[in-house]
Amino acid sequence: MSKTAYSDLVAAQKAFFLTGATTHEINGRPFRNNALIDIRDAIKKYEPRLIEALEQDLGKPEYEAFTTELLPVYQELDEVFRKGGGWLKGKKLLPSKLTAHGSSRIQYDPKGCVLIIAPWNYPVQLTLLPLISAILAGNTCVVKPSEMAPKTAAVLAEMINTTFEENYVHVVLGGPDVAKALTAEPFDHIFFTGSPAVGKQVMLAAAEHLASVTLELGGKCPCIVTGRANIYRAAKAIAWGKMLNAGQTCIAPDYVLVAEEQKEAFMSSLAFAFREMYGENPIESKDLVRIVNREHFDRINAYIAPHRGTSSVFFGGQVDEANLKIAPTILTNVDLKEPVMQEEVFGPVITVLTFDKVSNAVRFVNARPTPLAAYLFSAGGDTDSMVTRKLRCGGMCINDTITHTLHPGLPFGGAGMSGMGRYHGEAGFLEFSNQRAIFRCVGQPNQLRCPPYSDEKLRKLRQTLKM
DSSP states (O other), rough: OOEEEHHHHHHHHHHHHHHHGGGGEETEHHHHHHHHHHHHHHHHHHHHHHHHHHHHHHHOOOOHHIIIIHHHHHHHHHHHHHHHHHHTOOOOEEOOTTSEEEEEEEEEEEEOEEEEOSSSSOOOOTHHHHHHHHHHHEEEEEEETTTHHHHHHHHHHHHTTTTTTTEEEEEEOOOHHHHHHHSOOSSSSEEESHHHHHHHHHHHHHTTTEEEEEEOOOOOOEEEEESSSOHHHHHHHHHHHHGGGGGOOTTTTTEEEGGGGGHHHHHHHHHHHHHHHOOGGGGGGGSSSOOOOHHHHHHHHHHHHGGTTTTTTOOOOOOOOOTEEEOEEEEOOOOOTOOOSOOOOOOSSEEEEEEEEHHHHHHHHHSSSSOOOEEOOOOOTTTHHHHHHHHHSEEHHHESSGGGGSTTTTTTTOGGGGGEBBBBBBHHHTTTEEEEEEEESSSSSOGGGGSSSHHHOOOOHHHHHHH
């Protein structure tokens, strides 16, 4: 598509939005509810092709493709069908002392025409979840899947573009040049999932039109394993969370801070957990997802290369260049200035560090850019309270990893360098809505508010408000 075609597409969607059709009822049923039924039916129809495309693009086993890509989408739709009608009704508020002569409520209006830019690592889930929220809120949508998962993007485009009219929801395919051209258009909201570097460019482009943005970014997600934690359970949970999609997950555990006295036991348990899941030679496992492309393979391999043949590689380190696979790898005794401790790994490499006191582990994390997620393993009590209160992160999971993203009622999103805005469930509906304040006067306003002013009026006003 040309730049003119993008402009025409956005203009058509804005015109359709202004008709009010996206929030109206047709034959007694909400337009948006019908749209969500249509997308649910389309996903079920295209499920085999989506799973096949995920295997072709990322080497995802069918089980992992279904559980990490499609199951969250089905769960989100279930939540929306069960509770979405209540969210649409808005919220009534009790009167305040100054508004006792009327009624107050919050009405949720759609933002308008929105742009969703999805990433390659979970190309189905991270395209459809925000789209579901945007449709429920009553918006029109332009969607750009990632060009780095081309087979999946093509199936998504066919599925969505044959389900909806172009002036309502439409998928546009292409690379960074297309994303740049789209973000230059006057969208009312942009939802972007990806790296902080590109997130900054998106935010800059949105500023030209004063469009609101949701940025779902990433960061180095830490695990804190205290001295009283169940070491094996912690290691198994971290190993699972780390190796989903071969570590190509924005909330994957990136590094571990473990109590000094538990370091050896933890690393042995982590290595055991990797073997349990992928066998004695993980690089040959059919369940090990491959790295998306050669560029990312070389980037991740470069974290390991300086340490091969040294005691810093506690486990793993093997690579299969022909199939772009990297075995789960445990590094230790690395310099904090090395790239592996400065950059988001986004791959199957995890670094183990130690701490003396939990409070110092929290300080270590807080001294760095705010992560999208953090994981605490402890026996509960005051430690949990202190860490959840003081550690800065987008979301937290205690004694497990990843699971806080699986409940559709829990808002998901980052803070600081890991992003802004929230979605999933009601949070997603709110993210794509404008909250409009509505006050209806039904009684006589307090005449103390009107001139001429006097000391007596001020005294009575203070008395009324008990100030």
